[in-house]
Amino acid sequence: MIPAVLNNRYRIIRTLGKGGFGKTFLAEDTHLPSQPICVIKQLKPVVEKPHVYQLMQERFAREAAILEELGKENNQIPKLYAYFVENEQFYLVQELIDGLTLSQKLRQEGFFSEDLVQNILIDILPVLDYIHSKGIIHRDIKPGNIIYREKDSKPVLIDFGIAKEIVDPTIELGGEITNTIVTGTPGFMPPEQAVGKPIFASDIYSLGMTAISLLTGVSPEYLQNHPQTGETIWESRSDISSFLKNILNRATKINSGDRFPNAKAMLAALQPQDQFFSDRALSQQDLSVQSPETQISKFQSLNNRDSQNRYSQDKALPEERENWKRLEPENIKQNNISQDNINQVPTQPPGLSEVNLNTPFGTQYSQQSYRNRQILINKVKNYWVKGVLETSLHGVALIELGLENRLDVLAHPWGMLWETSEQTRQEISQNSKAIDLFLQMGTGRxxxxxxxxxxxxxxxxxxxxxxxxxxxxxxxxxxxxVVLNLSTWTNSKISIEQWLVKELNTSYQVSKEIAQKWIDNQQLLLLLDGLDEVNSSLRDACVAAINQFCQNYGETEIIVCSRIKDYQNLSHRLHFQTAIYIQPLTLEQVYQYLQNLGTELYALKQALQTNKTLQELAKSPLMLNIMTLAYQGISITELPGMTLEEHRQHLFNKYVQRMFERRVAKHSYSKNQSIYWLSWLARKLKERSQTVFLIERMQPDLLPKNLYRLYILCSLLTFTGIGWLVAIHVIKTIPPEKAIISLSLTIVFFWLYFGLNRINPVETLQWSWKNARKNLVKGMIYGLALGILLKLNVTELELDKVFLGIISFDFSVWMRALRGIIFGLSMGLFFVIIRGFTGPKIQKITNPGQGIRKSAKNSLLFGIIGASILRFTATMLGWSVNGWTIFGFSFGIVAGGVDTCVKHLIIRILLFQRGSIPWNYAAFLDYATERIFLQKVGGGYIFIHRLLLEYFARM
Known part of the structure; x- marks a missing residue:
């Protein structure tokens, strides 16, 4: 806690706010008769190495001296009154500037006029030139750090707490050199500053973006970027002169060398010697006194500027042009779009069919790449935001959750970290949300x-x-x-990169090729839930793997969730920028929430007054919401005294009972049978460290040992039976012993190639020449081997006779071998076609059981292809056309996915006969979703909370 009086002198009045590197207070100086008001800024380093602390004190003293010098010599910089260290915390006492920040003024009065913005730039650029002359880079210029002083309407540059001498950009900690601290605000921060290498021109960029924000009313991070140059496209959002537009465009160039070399140069551009040529002052009378060449040049310049501003609209798709058209100033009013929510209107990239979009990720967006991106974004939104967040129990209780900084749980490789709070465990302002904290971080958040x-x-x-x-x-x-659950990381030998490829393919139906490309280009923002759900023996390895991934892909942004006790029990720590702890609800929040729900929970409210165990449970948002559903209308006598675990069990029992009393929609199942099926599912998910259950991904390992052996036997008998029926039509005239050997070889080939232990639905069906070429050699080898073995007769399987027949040029042996080769090449061609039809793609829509249905459809297509190829081959070789057509069709449907359908069907039959699942599994899972036991995530299902899964798993 901050003491009421600091340094025995400064009495804290209230907290003003927090920034990236400090917390500020309004205070009064009690040592002066007039007790003047001042601003105190607190900086707290988290020092893990004691010998570093002295170095930090020296650094702090040097920076304070810089601030004192700046404030003395320039009245548009707050004066430094004092600095001190108290309880190992650093404080700066500064002048209070009376006025509004430009961001406050923007919210109150709307976007600024061109004249006002130009005047602000003219007034602030000399200040910028002054601090640059002192070797200081501000590094966080934005509307919130410029105060419009009330007494003289002058802009004052504040927040110099992060000032550093340009001659000393590094700090040596215990013999190690650290990079300069990355600070700034997304959108206002140029690329070189985002990687920790700010220069004087970085402040020019930030000031230009500040001006654009004031003119448009839109934060720069929400503005589009030019598809080829990467420059910010903003001109169409503000109706101002090309004179100021050209200046701001130069100030905000991506390449620092293309910006104004210094503040003086930008100021000179804003105050030209001859304002006659300023196009905003240009009129017909002005043109009449200019030379024809000047008039033509001026109009060409204006025309080029207008054409460039309309680049995005002209190149956009029809529906996208309509969106941009609505943003034109003259259309804003009639379309009822306020300036406050302009940035909420969806915009799309221009001309995807005609240009490639160069992005900061070092890649290019083609039309198909952009569609893939949009498909994945929509899936994440539909699965997790609409499917889970908006239907979750937490959504019922709109309670503001308290947050707390927990930087002590992270590994800091350099031994210290500047923090905005009093301590490593400090409550975060109620006005701050987790997204705000995340967006305030720099690159690689x-x-x-x-x-x-x-x-x-x-x-x-x-x-x-x-x-x-x-x-x-x-x-x-x-x-x-992208939201993924870490519980599926079950092999310490697999890297996070490999795991991501697999999970994107399984959870979002993204081809492995596309997934790998997104990871390599660092185009994903990873939101990883359930670190605590990883198998306890693998959690430390998982943390180490995440740290390694962050080191290899430093610009990939990542968020991880975990139960605090499970994380604290680990020996490894994540090398993350920051950590927050979600605080339990206070009793005041609990009582207020119940008060808003009416009288049906009167007994619960009464019990909470005295029942300490119930109070402890209610501090959890999940348990509080379950209470409101389970304890509606009950009497106080039904809430007996119990231990915490007993009360939790009682609460879940009541909740399950109440959920089964809900009105039934389409299907009805008995309570006992439903509980048994849910318990079986919960146990299997927990055993396999899984969160999302997909019907089509049911694997043979779900079966107990006795049923697993039966599954293997049924699968072999099924494929043997199918193979025998085909063989009857194909090899009618061949001796039985050859039929048996050929059939056995075929069964072995299918077993080795398709396997029985895993079920992999064939969902993707898109041609890829790259995949076809990659499998060409493999297909020819497999095909030749199978073809020769199938066409050799029994006696020729003896190697000595085969060898003798070849060296003696036995025509019959050579012809059979040649025909086998031709047949094998046909089979190899078929294999290449199959692999070529599984090209890179991402499925648009996912429904329960979709993978099995798609496998069945794909198998039919492959069956037709196989039948066509072998029918042509049989005709050419003079074989039984009908027989080999049947063989080609049979081989095609198995290769195309019928094997998946058959194995899946066998598993479903065995589990149904055992009573573990109902026959119509999707209908039951939908029923459980209606009862609020499960939630749908795309084509899969999850329990509404891990605690409920654990409850059912124990039953």
Whole structure:
């Protein structure tokens, strides 16, 4: 806690706010008769190495001296009154500037006029030139750090707490050199500053973006970027002169060398010697006194500027042009779009069919690439935001969750970290949300979310996801938010990169080729839930793997969730930028929430007054919501005194009972049978460290040992039976012994190639020449081997006779071998076609059991292809056309996915006969979703919370 009086002198009045590197207070100086008001800024280094502390004190003293010098010599910089260190915390006492920040003024009065913005630039650029002459880079110029002083309407530059001498950009800690601290605000920060290498021109960029923000009313991070140059496209949002537009465009160039070399140069451009040529003052009378050449040049310049401004609209798709048209100033009013929510209107990248979009990720967006990006964004939104967040129990209780900094749980490789709070565990302002904290970080943002079971970790993660999706939809240069659950990381030998490829393919139906490309280009923003759900023996390895991934892919942004106790028990720590802890609800929040729900929970409210165990449970948002559903209308006598675990069990029992009393929609199942099926599912998910259950991904390992052996036997008999029926038609005239050997070889080939232990639905069906070429050699080898073996007769299988027949040029042996080769090449060609039809793609729509249905459809197509190829081959060789057509069709449907359908069907039959699942499994899972036991995530299902899964698993 901050003491009421600091340094025995400064009495704290209230907290003003927090910034990236400090916390500020309004205070009064009690040592002076007039008790003047001042601003105190607190800086707190988290020092893990004691010998570093002295170095930090010296550094702080040097920076304070710089601030004192700046404030003395320039009246547009707050004066430094004092600095001191108290309880190992650093404080600066500065002059209070009476006025509004430009961001406050923007909110109150709307976007600024051109004249006002130009005047602000003219007044602030000399200040910038002055601090640059002292070797100081501000590094966080934005509307919130410029105060419009009331007494003289002058802009004052504030927040110099991060000032550093340009001659000393590094700090040596214990013999190690650290890079300069990355500070700044997304959108206002240029690329070189984002990687920790600010220069004087970085402040020019930030000031230009500040001016654009004031003119448009839109934060720069929500503006589009030019598809080829990467420059910000903003001109169409503000009706100002080309004179100021050209200046701001130069100030905000991506390449620092293309900007104004210094503040003086930008000021000179704003105050030209001859304002006659300023096009905003240009009129017909002005043109009449200019030379014809000047008039033509001026109009060409204006025309080029207008053409460039309309680049995006002209190149956009028809529906996208309509969106941009609505943003034109003259259309804003008639379309009822306020300036406050202009940035909420969805925009799309221009001309995808005609240009490639160069992005900061070092790649290019083609039309198909952009569609793939949009498909994944929509899937994440539909699966997790609409499917889980908006239908979750937490959504019922709109309670503001308290947050707390927990930087002590992270590994800091350099031994210290500047922090905005009093301590490593400091409450975060109620006005701050997790998304705000995340967006304030620099490049390669990383956040750890901790909390107790049921505290709202996943809800917080999905709220962040919702906001990040909105940002990604508005700006193609933003990474794609992807939600995944770490519980499926079950092999310590697999890297996080390999795991991501597999999970994107399984959970979002993204081809492995596309997934790998997104990871390599660092185009994903990873939101990883359930670190605590990873097998306990693998959690430390998982943390180490995440740290290694962050080191290999430093610009990939990542958020991880975990129960706090499980994380604290680990020996490894995440190398993340920051961590937050979701605080339990206070009793005041609980009582207020119940008060808003009416009288049906009167007994619960009464019990909470005296029942300490119930109070402890109610501090969890999940348990509080379950209470409101389970304890409606009950009497106080039904809430007996119990231990915490007994009360939790009693609460879940009541909840399950109440959910079964809900009105039935389409299907009805008995309570006992439903509980048994849910318990079986919960146990299997827990045993396999899984969160999302997909019907089409049911594997043979779900079966107990006795049923697994029966599954193997049934699968072999089924494929043997199918093979025998085919053989009857194909090899009618061949001796039985050859038929048996050929059939056995075929069965072995199918077993080795398709396998029985895994079921992999064949969902993707798109031609890829790359895949076809990659499998060409393999297909020819496999085909030749199978073809020769199938066409050799029994006696020729003896190697000595085969060898003798070849060296003696036995025509019959050579002809059979040649025919076998031709047949084998046909089979190899078929193999190549199959592999070529599984090209890179991402499925648009996912429904329960979709993979099995798609496998069945794909198998029919492959069956037709196989029948066509072998029918042509048989005709050419003079074989039984009908027989080999049947063989080709049979081989095609198995290769295309019928094997998946058959194995899946066998598993379903065995589990149904055992009573573990109902026959119509999707209908039951939908029923459980209606009862609020499960939630749908795309084509899969999850329990509404891990605690409920654990409850059913114990039953």
């Amino acid at each position: 990383s956040l750890l979310i901790l909390g107790e079971p049921g505290s709202g970790k996943t809800t917080t993660l999905l709220e962040i996801t919702r906001d990040l999706i909105r940002i990604a939809q508005q700006n193609i240069n933003q990474p794609i938010p």
